[in-house]
Amino acid sequence: MSQNKEFKRGSGTKSKILNVARNLFSLYGYKGASVRKIAAEVGIRESAIYNHYKNKEEIFLEVAREIFSSPFSLSSDEIKELALRGKPFLHKFTMQYKMLTFDKKNENMFRLLMIELMQNKELREQFMSEFHDKNIKTLSEGFFTMMQSNLIRSSDPMMVAYEFISTLFYIRLQITILKFDSNSTNHLATQFEKHVDFFWESIKL
Amino acid sequence: MSQNKEFKRGSGTKSKILNVARNLFSLYGYKGASVRKIAAEVGIRESAIYNHYKNKEEIFLEVAREIFSSPFSLSSDEIKELALRGKPFLHKFTMQYKMLTFDKKNENMFRLLMIELMQNKELREQFMSEFHDKNIKTLSEGFFTMMQSNLIRSSDPMMVAYEFISTLFYIRLQITILKFDSNSTNHLATQFEKHVDFFWESIKL
DNA sequence: GTCTATATTTGGATAGAC
DNA sequence: GTCTATCCAAATATAGAC
Numbered sequence: 001m002s003q004n005k006e007f008k009r010g011s012g013t014k015s016k017i018l019n020v021a022r023n024l025f026s027l028y029g030y031k032g033a034s035v036r037k038i039a040a041e042v043g044i045r046e047s048a049i050y051n052h053y054k055n056k057e058e059i060f061l062e063v064a065r066e067i068f069s070s071p072f073s074l075s076s077d078e079i080k081e082l083a084l085r086g087k088p089f090l091h092k093f094t095m096q097y098k099m100l101t102f103d104k105k106n107e108n109m110f111r112l113l114m115i116e117l118m119q120n121k122e123l124r125e126q127f128m129s130e131f132h133d134k135n136i137k138t139l140s141e142g143f144f145t146m147m148q149s150n151l152i153r154s155s156d157p158m159m160v161a162y163e164f165i166s167t168l169f170y171i172r173l174q175i176t177i178l179k180f181d182s183n184s185t186n187h188l189a190t191q192f193e194k195h196v197d198f199f200w201e202s203i204k205l
Numbered sequence: 206m207s208q209n210k211e212f213k214r215g216s217g218t219k220s221k222i223l224n225v226a227r228n229l230f231s232l233y234g235y236k237g238a239s240v241r242k243i244a245a246e247v248g249i250r251e252s253a254i255y256n257h258y259k260n261k262e263e264i265f266l267e268v269a270r271e272i273f274s275s276p277f278s279l280s281s282d283e284i285k286e287l288a289l290r291g292k293p294f295l296h297k298f299t300m301q302y303k304m305l306t307f308d309k310k311n312e313n314m315f316r317l318l319m320i321e322l323m324q325n326k327e328l329r330e331q332f333m334s335e336f337h338d339k340n341i342k343t344l345s346e347g348f349f350t351m352m353q354s355n356l357i358r359s360s361d362p363m364m365v366a367y368e369f370i371s372t373l374f375y376i377r378l379q380i381t382i383l384k385f386d387s388n389s390t391n392h393l394a395t396q397f398e399k400h401v402d403f404f405w406e407s408i409k410l
Numbered sequence: 411g412t413c414t415a416t417a418t419t420t421g422g423a424t425a426g427a428c
Numbered sequence: 429g430t431c432t433a434t435c436c437a438a439a440t441a442t443a444g445a446c
Contacts, residue, residue: 013429013430028324031237032236032324034420035421035423036422044431045431045432046421046422046423047424047430047431047432047433048429049423051430052429055422055423056421056422056423114319115320115322115323117319118319118382118385119233119234119237121386127382128379128382128383132379155403159399162372162396165375166371166372166374167371167375169371170370170372170374177332177333180323180329181326181330191367198360201358202406202407202408239438240441241440249412249413250412250413250414251439251441252413252414252442253412254441255440255441255442256411256412257411261440261441
């Protein structure tokens with residue numbers, strides 16, 4: 001097929017715009033990243049941008065969609081199997097969370113999320129459903145299984161999940177802030193693992 | 206009772222500017238709150254603003270200073286006394302945190318903090334020292350005392366403090382988001398108390 | 411201290427030539 | 429598809445009259 005389609009990460013101008021925009025939005029937010037700066041960094045004139053996107057908003061929306069496209073989710077079967085072994089479930093979940101925290105692209109997207117969270121209602125709603133509810137659901141399924149198997153003390157699985165995820169989020173936020181200013185995250189590097197240890201000691205029977 | 210102009214410290218136009226600016230900054234962030242809008246809401250022309258403040262930045266800095274002026278801090282004696290009783294220490298600390306979460310002015314300042322956190326290096330540093338370190342210090346003092354008194358299981362007090370504060374922060378963030386969109390916070394209203402209960406069960410001996 | 415008027419810059423967006 | 433040229437709006441800020 002000689003018709004050359006655009007590759008996802010291809011070298012077409014459009015995807016170049018997207019890459020630059022993603023970077024600038026995650027650094028300066030929606031208002032701070034001007035179409036001018038984007039065009040300049042892409043290496044074209046502002047007007048040329050509008051051959052690829054209707055307007056600035058459209059570029060942002062395409063970038064924003066990636067924020068919640070995080071790859072990780074465990075199948076219901078995986079959850080059950082791991083949960084039956086107790087702590088390994090928490091460990092696996094946490095290590096996936098840690099990976100996202102240190103992954104360059106996800107790091108940028110997380111920063112963008114934090115920047116725009118209080119400015120964009122849709123992002124707030126997605127934060128609640130995609131970031132929070134989804135994780136609570138996965139975790140509480142695991143905790144429920146553990147309670148049934150008498151691996152952990154009995155209580156409300158959702159509540160336990162809430163307690164668990166909140167600390168992961170806080171660690172991620174701190175690491176993101178420190179890395180943004182190129183500060184050392186050494187003292188937080190093992191915080192995820194420590195959290196799993198502490199938490200498991202807190203709930204195990 | 207005829208003088209009804211001034212509610213708080215200082216008065217006249219300057220403090221009115223500050224009040225309006227605080228409100229607009231906390232709604233729209235630094236970039237989103239224009240001098241124009243501030244002047245309009247105050248009821249004067251833009252140019253008149255500059256008789257009171259050198260520039261926009263100066264207004265923002267005065268507002269931003271309030272973010273970390275949260276009233277609550279326990280004296281070292283209070284901490285020790287409360288910590289010797291165990292759970293009441295956690296309860297008191299948490300209730301103060303909850304009060305700040307639902308206090309209108311602190312709610313606005315917290316939103317502003319979240320908006321500007323990723324855009325302002327100084328705010329990030331203050332967040333780390335004032336929001337995080339200060340709380341960790343207070344809490345770990347309490348946990349240390351509890352460990353010495355064999356009220357709770359022995360481990361790193363700073364680590365325990367980290368686990369405790371992270372959930373408080375997450376609850377606060379969620380409530381702030383929900384309230385911003387005028388959504389119900391009913392299901393989170395007692396989350397603070399539940400956290401204390403859960404956590405105490407996790408560490409008590 | 412506030413106003414009007416204005417300077418200056420920045421940013422989003424379009425028209426039309428190539 | 430990209431460029432030049434241009435428009436328009438909004439924003440920060442200053443000068444000088446009252």
